[in-house]
Amino acid sequence: MLRLAFLCALLAGISSILLLALSGWFLTAAAIAGAAGPVAAMAFNYLIPSAAIRALAIIRTVARYGERLLSHRGALGAMAALRGSLFGKLAAQDSRTAPDLSGGDASARLIGDIEALEDLVVRRPTRPASLIAAIFAVGLTFWAGWPAALALAAMLAVLPSLLGRAARRLTREPAAQAADALGELRTAYIDYAAARPDIIAYGLGERVTAQLLALAEPMDRARAALFRGEGLIAGLLVAYGCLAAAIVLALATSPAADVALGLLAATASVESMAAFARTAIRQASVEQGIARLSVLSALEGTPQKQAHVPVGAVPIALGDTEVAPGDRVAIAGRSGSGKTRILEALAGLRPPHHALRVDGVEAGACPPDMLRAQFALAPQDAVLIAGSIADNLRLARPGVTAGEMAEALRVTCLDMRIAAMTEGFDTPLSEAGGTLSGGERKRLSLARALLAGRPWLLLDEPTEGLDAATEAELVHRLGQWLDATGTGLILVSHRPAPLALAARSVEVEAIAVREG
Structure with a gap:
């Protein structure tokens, strides 16, 4: 030309x-x-x-x-x-x-x-x-x-x-x-x-x-x-x-x-x-x-075509605490002690500063594809894209159906809210979430994490910004979903209600911090 x-x-x-x-x-x-x-x-x-x-x-x-x-x-x-x-x-x-x-x-x-x-x-x-x-x-x-x-x-x-x-x-x-x-x-x-x-x-x-x-x-x-x-x-x-x-x-x-x-x-x-x-x-x-x-x-690597292939859950270790597939653990500790950093390290977003192992391998040495295949993160600050609600949910994996999106929104107590919108799944959102409140943005991010279908779910303050009634219902539905899917859970929460999802807790101080 x-x-x-x-x-x-x-x-x-x-x-x-x-x-x-x-x-x-x-x-x-x-x-x-x-x-x-x-x-x-x-x-x-x-x-x-x-x-x-x-x-x-x-x-x-x-x-x-x-x-x-x-x-x-x-x-x-x-x-x-x-x-x-x-x-x-x-x-x-x-x-x-x-x-x-x-x-x-x-x-x-x-x-x-x-x-x-x-x-x-x-x-x-x-x-x-x-x-x-x-x-x-x-x-x-x-x-x-x-x-x-x-x-x-x-x-x-x-x-x-x-x-x-x-x-x-x-x-x-x-x-x-x-x-x-x-x-x-x-x-x-x-x-x-x-x-x-x-x-x-x-x-x-x-x-x-x-x-x-x-x-x-x-x-x-x-x-x-x-x-x-x-x-x-x-x-x-x-x-x-x-x-x-x-x-x-x-x-x-x-x-x-x-x-x-x-x-x-x-x-x-x-x-x-x-x-x-x-x-x-x-x-x-x-x-x-x-x-x-x-x-x-100059960056090395080429984009990988995302594929939803069932991957078996592997055990993880938080310091000396072994966590088997399907277990539910809460990480406890004061604000600023590094709880969010642990979740982000497991998700492969940041280098680990704590002793974390995935399938016996130190998290910092795990290939990023391995971590992506194991963990789905619903972060404290929900990240949305400029697009429709469906566009944001489809980021979880290819081939997400309308029925699967509807079920994920039901589990996160967003189904009635989205159904009340004139355009439903096609409602446009900005990067900041448009007309959705802070709690609704977090639940949309949580629904996306559920749709990812990973063996482990990482939740960072999942009920922050919710009223007591909505929080209780979300915890109830999420517990049922975890029971039905057998998904493992690593949870961080300052609010007591979500802690009922975890069978035990681990103090962040007990997860040895790496020197240097």
């Missing part, structure tokens, strides 16, 4: 140069014929040149449209595949060792940095086409005389290097600053969006707005510097075109009509090099994008 775009760009460039050069020759020759008197004017054939000019204008328009269409189609397809590939690499990483990228930073890389590469791909066909068109223009300039043509060739030869040096000096540093500032700003936006209810409740809107404006200032300054650099480079190109025209005019030795042809061909040749100018202007942003994306492309 990019080859076709190149051919269209080449056709557009040559037809544009021919159009301008022929127009200059035609207008000058017509003026000379008219000045020579009626006989010369009548003898002048204006039909063929005017028809050629119209045809060239049509060809240029169609070729430019084809080049834009094909290059953008190729670029969009390539960038979509690249985004999918990089996101797949991120998703395949072991959370315990993956690069520490915030959501905003990852978003900036997968969106902004790839957009910079997209611009490079879009412009890729125009560079060689512009060079060939410029050489063609030099050939036309020979009509004005060979000294003029050689001077133009020399000027065009040094132009790409001149544009590159100017662009590096004017845009490299602002491009790096803009990329870094954008990542920080997106991170802040994501964090503040998640805290939107608290910001509204405590009247922090003005303070948050001021902080976001302060974060936006470095990006605005960097982008302003980039725009000034682009303006200076554009001005340099215009000045260079004027200089080329003046030199060609000064060195021209041919008749006036031929000089006009060569003069406008020279002007068009500099204009055709604008593709090099645009590439030079964007090069700094592209280099920054490539450098930032290299962190993602």
